[in-house]
Amino acid sequence: MTDSVNPAARAADKRRRLTAxxxxxxxxQGVERTTLADIAGAAGVPVGNVYYYFKTKDELVRAALSEHSAHLDELTGALDxxxxxxxxLKTLIEAWVGRRDVAARYGCPTGTLxxxxDKRAEGTLDAEAGAVIQRLLDWVGLQFRAMGLTDPxxxxxxxxxxxxxMSLLANALRDPDIMTREGARLLRWLDSLEAAGRTR
Known part of the structure; x- marks a missing residue:
């Protein structure tokens, strides 16, 4: 690898670490409580370097949303x-339940964000967060359509x-067992839909 490539690779790695x-x-911590220094520390990057990649906190929020979207793509790609x-869909629910301790402590990453x-008076970041959730809804709807069910x-x-x-309640009550119980309920619900489809 040449010297001209090394700096570019290092810069890409630094940006990737900051995004994650x-x-x-x-x-x-939430948007309001988080500082650029917090993110720099978690990434192992000097805080002065953050401004080279992200000029404002909003740009970092947008990068975080991009990360959530990439995780969603990775998950649905594996499920596909x-x-x-x-x-x-069952494996999706099991993945949610598998992160019950994280949900109980912090809630759903995209949902809480x-x-x-949404409480902010300015900007479009709330709509961008909603777009990530809409992508999940679209993928789930495709699964129900493939099952031949009405109103996917x-x-x-x-x-x-x-x-x-269930993420909200687990977080509010600091009770990961809510995720376990409600996840099982969602699995039974899916089975009931499949059974109903077979009787048509």
Whole structure:
């Protein structure tokens, strides 16, 4: 690797670390309580370097949303390897439940960020957070459509609302068992939909 490539690779790595740190720290602390120094510290980057990559905190929030979107793409891409759409949805729910301790401590990464950004008077970041949630809704709706069920978009809203609700309650009550119980309820609900589809 030449010297001219090394600086570019180092810069890309530094930006990637800052983006990942922004997603983590904003999830754990929220937008208002997070400083650029917090994100720099989590990324292992001198705070003065942050401004080279991100001029404002809003740019870091946008980078965090991009990170959440990339994680969603990675998750749904892995789930798409399963042949049965019902199994894809069940595995999604199991992944949510598998992060029950994180949800109980901090809530849903994108959901909590969307709720906080909605309280701001200016900017479009709230809509950008909503767009990430909409991507999840669209993917879930495709699974219900592939199952041959009516109103796939409505069923997607029910499922994602169930996740957001159980994340919120687990966080508010600091009780990860809520995720376990409600996740099991969502799995039974999916089975009931599949059974109803077979009787038609």
């Amino acid at each position: 740190a922004a997603a983590q720290v904003l999830h754990e 390897q399963l042949t049965d759409p019902r199994e894809r 969307a709720a906080e950004l 978009e409505g069923l997607a809203v029910t499922l994602v609302s169930g996740y957001q609700g």
